[in-house]
Amino acid sequence: MTIRIAIIGGTGVYDPNILTNIRDEKVSTPYGEVGLKVGDYQGRSVAFLNRHGAGHSVPPHLVNYRANIAALKELGVKSIFATAAVGSLNLNMGPGHFVFADQFLDFTKVRQHTFFEGGEQGVVHTDMTDPYCPELRQVLSNAAAELGVTYHKYGTYVTSEGPRFETPAEIKMYKLLGGDLVGMTSVPEVVLAREKEMCYANISMVTNYGAGISPTKLTHQEVLEVMAANAENLRKLAMKAISLLDPERGCLCQDAMEKLNKE
Template sequence: MTVHAIIGGTGLTELPGLTLSEARFIETPYGPPSADILRGQYAGNDILFLARHGHPHRIPPHQVNYRANLWALKQAGADAVLAVNAVGGIHAAMGAGHLCVPHQLIDYTYGREHTFFQDDIDHVTHVDFSYPYDEALRQRLIGALAAEGYAFSSHGVYGCTQGPRLETVAEIARMERDGCDIVGMTGMPEAVLARELDLPYVCLALVVNPAAGKTTGIITMAEIEAALKEGIAKVRAVLARALLG
């Protein structure tokens, strides 16, 4: 039976019918993960949770120990990863509250520890990353979104920036020319590290703000937090349905 790991905010553990049974801190060769790994049971299945930014939310995107997080989840028994990411909307369809299951990504980050294949390795390893998201998991999320009746996009290109600052108007214009539909700060190297560990990985992106230049005003944290609070209920419903599949 597949053990699914969910990476995202702490509010994702509030699934109706979920029983949490264990909180475990796992030491890794790459340092400490962001938080304890929570284990729970939902609909007869084991589920793992990891708060990407720590609990409480205190670790900025560029300082998340992505290697430790993925390694710890693998050691805890994860067979697949469902990642929840708050993003900005670039494409016109990606308004606040919209949900997207991206099929591609572009990495604009720098300086992050982005691979397990370095230091004291026996041979150089190149993983195929043509299609960064697992298609079977993507289809499961798409089916859950359709069943819930939420507005969503079944495809999209996720552009991952360094953060923690938001992007400039010119940067978003460049990303749009590159083909990006949404912009976030946590999609990489999380996705490729999962691939290196042979963990099927998928992203459920919640749009919490229009990207720079896609609105007449400035982007405020109050607006982002309000959209996140409203949208997380939809995310929980989608995950709950997907985990039943």
């Protein structure tokens, strides 16, 4: 069965009990080998890629984003739902809320951001007017509305380098620049997906308010506790979105590079 849908995130995003024919897959790419799981859900094959590896062993700035995205493309994936735990800069987006980002601000420093580095690959300047697929974001909004979970259809995701949390001064700056959320993984993942002509949507789950906004100091344990408390809603949301999605749908995202090359 062709694999058209992928979820990128941690283990806990999906419930193995509602999948059938779960198997491990390894995909070789020019950027490294990628291990992932594939299962069937409502007649659709879905790939599950654990961004940080087993036991959350890979920090966000060292994730092999190019290998991960290249592997999903190799499998035939057209649509990616990428989950992320984020801090909020927006008091209207509280812990436990879901946000389907429509824009990003990039503050990463050491990551490989493109498949096009000159040479045989050439140089490509990819359009990112709508970095997160509007159609997938609408599917997520429909799924969230059906489930009755609190969600926001728009938001600007600030990607920081990590793995440390941000200072209050940085949070203030991000907020002044228009950021709503701060996380460590959306860039370059979303950019690479566009370069491979795949639709990509971000499912951000707010776990806390940013430093200086929250009255208490942030700990990683706090993030884990909120994630655990809302894991069931996250699983339901992801699977509902998959059930509403046409795996073979077309989209402008899937012609992004062809259009660019024609202009």
